[in-house]
Amino acid sequence: MLGNKQIILWISLLFAIVFGAAVKWFPLHAEQNRLQRLPVKGLFFSSQSLPLSQSEMSVFGQAPVIKRYYRFGRHSFVMIVVDGSANRHAVHDPLYCLQGDGWHIKSREAISVDGGQADLLRLSRNGLDREAVFWFSDGLSRHASMIRYWLQTTLRRLTFGLSDPEPVMVILQSTGNEKPDWRSLLHQCDFLFEI
Amino acid sequence: MQPKHDIFPVQVPVALYCLWNSRDLLDAWQHCLYDRYDWMVMLIWCIPLIIIRFFPPDERASGNTQAIYTGTGLLFSFIGTIGSLNLLTYAGLAVVIAGWLPFSWVQFVWILSALSWMPALGWIGSRFFLDHILMVRVFLSITASAWISYHTVTQRKRQRCLAINR
Numbered sequence: 001m002l003g004n005k006q007i008i009l010w011i012s013l014l015f016a017i018v019f020g021a022a023v024k025w026f027p028l029h030a031e032q033n034r035l036q037r038l039p040v041k042g043l044f045f046s047s048q049s050l051p052l053s054q055s056e057m058s059v060f061g062q063a064p065v066i067k068r069y070y071r072f073g074r075h076s077f078v079m080i081v082v083d084g085s086a087n088r089h090a091v092h093d094p095l096y097c098l099q100g101d102g103w104h105i106k107s108r109e110a111i112s113v114d115g116g117q118a119d120l121l122r123l124s125r126n127g128l129d130r131e132a133v134f135w136f137s138d139g140l141s142r143h144a145s146m147i148r149y150w151l152q153t154t155l156r157r158l159t160f161g162l163s164d165p166e167p168v169m170v171i172l173q174s175t176g177n178e179k180p181d182w183r184s185l186l187h188q189c190d191f192l193f194e195i
Numbered sequence: 196m197q198p199k200h201d202i203f204p205v206q207v208p209v210a211l212y213c214l215w216n217s218r219d220l221l222d223a224w225q226h227c228l229y230d231r232y233d234w235m236v237m238l239i240w241c242i243p244l245i246i247i248r249f250f251p252p253d254e255r256a257s258g259n260t261q262a263i264y265t266g267t268g269l270l271f272s273f274i275g276t277i278g279s280l281n282l283l284t285y286a287g288l289a290v291v292i293a294g295w296l297p298f299s300w301v302q303f304v305w306i307l308s309a310l311s312w313m314p315a316l317g318w319i320g321s322r323f324f325l326d327h328i329l330m331v332r333v334f335l336s337i338t339a340s341a342w343i344s345y346h347t348v349t350q351r352k353r354q355r356c357l358a359i360n361r
Contacts (some may be wrong), residue, residue: 003201020276
């Protein structure tokens with residue numbers, strides 16, 4: 001004979017399995033063309049798509065990703081945008097990934113961007129120096145806090161999309177030995193904030 | 196044979212459900228630099244489950260708390276899965292596993308020490324103790340496992356002595 005505790009647990013387990021499967025089968029609405037809003041070229045800039053590396057493909061999986069080489073005046077940078085709407089785990093903490101990839105983070109600095117703030121990272125690995133800027137954007141507000149991103153995305157899933165839109169992760173990386181003036185560059189590159 | 200309390204038949208499928216939800220751990224163990232030895236740390240963390248087999252608990256006293264642990268773990272794992280928050284999913288697994296041990300306050304410390312085999316500790320460590328992540332993991336799991344094993348075994352021995360003296 002089943003006790004009350006056992007009956008409650010069996011029902012809870014059944015509910016968790018059925019409800020969990022239903023959520024997997026009917027995933028949250030993800031705006032398919034959101035990343036395509038980013039302009040490819042404009043009056044003062046141009047870009048070209050870059051292929052993802054093997055490691056990037058394994059990290060991002062099936063999540064929509066854009067990787068482009070942008071040229072803006074005399075500056076250039078590589079931009080990666082990841083939309084974790086369909087697969088939240090495709091979005092990793094950039095600091096964690098960069099350090100895992102062998103980069104040493106020499107400094108981290110908050111810089112203002114349209115709608116919030118981003119983080120500027122100064123990196124080094126095997127004598128190479130690079131800079132990267134990243135932020136999370138839901139289209140209106142921007143921040144560089146991984147914990148806030150987790151809270152936003154978890155809340156969105158638990159409320160079945162009724163909370164804020166899913167933020168995307170935007171990473172800009174310097175190329176070669178160039179060290180752009182990111183504040184000035186981001187101020188001029190309005191097109192980056194169309195997403 | 197190990198005596199079974201009244202929720203044992205549902206503890207097993209709940210544990211399997213939580214394990215299935217925690218399958219991202221396998222991916223982390225294979226691909227993340229800071230998590231590659233977490234499977235070993237998890238094995239160390241689970242040692243008390245083996246030790247306790249030799250000192251079976253008083254099934255009547257532990258039934259309620261085990262149901263609470265199992266239910267709480269199931270809830271954590273469910274919310275973690277729906278919310279895509281692995282930390283909560285893994286915490287659910289840890290709590291369900293803790294339900295296999297007899298209740299004691301040291302158990303809470305042991306559950307907290309489950310962080311030792313979770314990728315979250317690698318994330319925290321990458322910010323504060325980058326070069327010592329594995330060492331912290333191993334230290335945490337060994338200390339907590341040894342403590343709860345010692346505590347549980349001495350508790351069982353004391354209970355047996357009291358039962359004999361009665």
